[in-house]
Amino acid sequence: MPAVTFIHPDGKQESLDCHGGESAMQAATRHGLDGIVAECGGNAMCATCHVYVDESWIGRLAPMSADEDALLDGTAAERLSNSRLSCQIKLADHLDGLVLRLPDKQI
Amino acid sequence: MTGPGATLGQSSKPDGVEAISGIPVVDVDPFAIEFFENPHPSHEVLREAGPVVRFEEWNAYGVARYAEVYAVLNDPATFCSSRGVGLSDFAKEKPWRPQSIILEADPPAHTRTRAVLNRVLSPAIMKQLREDFSVAAEKKADELVARGSFDAIAELAEAYPLSVFPDAMGLKQEGRENLLPYAGLVFNAFSPPNKLRQDSLERSAPHQAYVAEQCQRENLAPGGFGACIHAQADTGQITPAEAPLLVRSLLSAGLDTTVNGIGAAIYCMARFPEQWARFRNEPSLARNAFEEAIRFESPVQTFFRTTTRDVDISGFRIGEGEKVLMFLGAANRDPRRWQNPDSYDIKRQTSGHVGFGSGIHMCVGQLLARLEGEVMLSALARKVATIEITGPVKRRYNNTLRGLDSLPVTITPA
Numbered sequence: 001m002p003a004v005t006f007i008h009p010d011g012k013q014e015s016l017d018c019h020g021g022e023s024a025m026q027a028a029t030r031h032g033l034d035g036i037v038a039e040c041g042g043n044a045m046c047a048t049c050h051v052y053v054d055e056s057w058i059g060r061l062a063p064m065s066a067d068e069d070a071l072l073d074g075t076a077a078e079r080l081s082n083s084r085l086s087c088q089i090k091l092a093d094h095l096d097g098l099v100l101r102l103p104d105k106q107i
Numbered sequence: 108m109t110g111p112g113a114t115l116g117q118s119s120k121p122d123g124v125e126a127i128s129g130i131p132v133v134d135v136d137p138f139a140i141e142f143f144e145n146p147h148p149s150h151e152v153l154r155e156a157g158p159v160v161r162f163e164e165w166n167a168y169g170v171a172r173y174a175e176v177y178a179v180l181n182d183p184a185t186f187c188s189s190r191g192v193g194l195s196d197f198a199k200e201k202p203w204r205p206q207s208i209i210l211e212a213d214p215p216a217h218t219r220t221r222a223v224l225n226r227v228l229s230p231a232i233m234k235q236l237r238e239d240f241s242v243a244a245e246k247k248a249d250e251l252v253a254r255g256s257f258d259a260i261a262e263l264a265e266a267y268p269l270s271v272f273p274d275a276m277g278l279k280q281e282g283r284e285n286l287l288p289y290a291g292l293v294f295n296a297f298s299p300p301n302k303l304r305q306d307s308l309e310r311s312a313p314h315q316a317y318v319a320e321q322c323q324r325e326n327l328a329p330g331g332f333g334a335c336i337h338a339q340a341d342t343g344q345i346t347p348a349e350a351p352l353l354v355r356s357l358l359s360a361g362l363d364t365t366v367n368g369i370g371a372a373i374y375c376m377a378r379f380p381e382q383w384a385r386f387r388n389e390p391s392l393a394r395n396a397f398e399e400a401i402r403f404e405s406p407v408q409t410f411f412r413t414t415t416r417d418v419d420i421s422g423f424r425i426g427e428g429e430k431v432l433m434f435l436g437a438a439n440r441d442p443r444r445w446q447n448p449d450s451y452d453i454k455r456q457t458s459g460h461v462g463f464g465s466g467i468h469m470c471v472g473q474l475l476a477r478l479e480g481e482v483m484l485s486a487l488a489r490k491v492a493t494i495e496i497t498g499p500v501k502r503r504y505n506n507t508l509r510g511l512d513s514l515p516v517t518i519t520p521a
Contacts, residue, residue: 029458038458039398039477043469047230067225074230107394107481 054099077103112174150437158421171437173444186412193297264370277331290363298506322351367406367510397480405436
């Protein structure tokens with residue numbers, strides 16, 4: 001069972017157990033994590049599950065689609081080179097230990 | 108493809124063998140006036156009858172549990188939209204208007220047109236609109252506080268979207284009074300041929316003429332959504348003939364839906380003063396309070412799909428070419444998915460509700476709806492102390508949309 005760690009803007013860390021195949025957003029909302037809003041429920045339409053992927057992990061994620069790229073232009077917090085939408089990060093064993101930083105706002 | 112708890116499978120029955128499906132037949136008319144008055148007991152009947160139900164009268168099926176609604180929404184290859192998202196099967200009947208190239212389309216055609224509207228209504232565009240929409244909401248709230256007593260449907264739920272949406276589209280001033288009747292017609296037309304549908308169609312000629320005219324490039328102001336859609340024809344994303352049809356989609360679905368969404372939120376706040384009090388203490392919950400109102404009332408109640416093959420839904424087989432009605436409102440109150448589903452709770456984690464649909468056809472204007480709902484509620488939270496219902500609440504009857512016709516209220520200033 002892969003685990004993912006979310007780091008809040010204040011530095012607080014939360015490690016969540018994930019079901020293989022679910023997205024990082026789904027794991028976060030299933031655990032009731034603050035900081036992931038996910039208004040559209042994982043349909044890549046709202047940009048409110050924005051995360052900054054830890055630099056050591058960014059290269060291991062599947063590349064982003066053109067849709068995700070466009071949505072990231074509309075995030076509430078600043079878009080950085082390691083910005084992704086957590087609904088588009090499918091968790092699997094090779095991502096066990098993934099570290100995601102939360103932006104200070106999603107809306 | 109599987110949803111949360113539902114299974115959709117290839118039918119294992121040999122061709123030509125009619126299985127005894129055992130699908131429960133229900134005696135419920137979800138397009139009847141009595142149903143609109145209070146759909147919740149009937150929604151429970153539909154949910155508890157089984158994962159799939161059958162409507163004999165229309166030769167159609169229905170799903171009302173969250174898992175099955177979600178699964179059907181997310182399997183567009185099996186449950187297609189190109190044969191119409193109403194009861195009428197476009198493979199057998201001519202649509203009442205030229206078929207929508209986005210709502211009533213499947214991939215790959217849908218993928219292309221959807222990309223165009225995604226760009227026109229993107230989060231980045233919403234950021235640009237936020238300031239103007241907020242200012243208009245403040246102005247509306249100030250005006251209503253000064254009035255004290257008013258009808259929260261006509262003078263708030265309709266008036267606010269009407270003060271921002273037609274301008275954002277780039278519409279001419281003249282003829283805007285056709286917008287709500289046209290949308291009412293579009294949403295009435297998805298049903299079986301009942302009186303509401305017939306009456307709407309009979310009265311529709313002037314509204315259809317207005318919309319057809321207003322979809323043309325020369326009638327859309329620069330900078331608006333309409334002009335943005337036409338501009339995409341210049342870059343070859345769509346053809347010049349397709350642009351007016353995509354403008355029509357926004358005129359069909361961009362106004363009445365937000366009217367009913369805002370109306371739902373105000374009605375919730377007026378009925379549940381403890382939630383209004385919580386909200387006033389924490390106005391940053393505006394967006395979630397709006398979202399929860401969408402879950403709770405589900406302004407868009409239903410859509411149909413048509414099966415493209417024999418399919419098993421949670422163990423029940425239905426054949427190819429069958430109409431399946433999805434009860435979004437019932438799914439949004441399914442106790443299998445939601446705790447205390449019949450409570451309006453502004454702190455609820457609402458993500459996953461299907462009030463805006465789900466999957467590839469999920470409401471393309473959802474960000475615009477949320478922006479309008481959020482800024483309007485937020486302005487009210489800061490300026491209004493109490494909201495009291497002061498007269499008879501009247502429901503507006505529509506075959507797809509759930510909302511009110513009249514909600515007389517008195518508010519007191521903060």
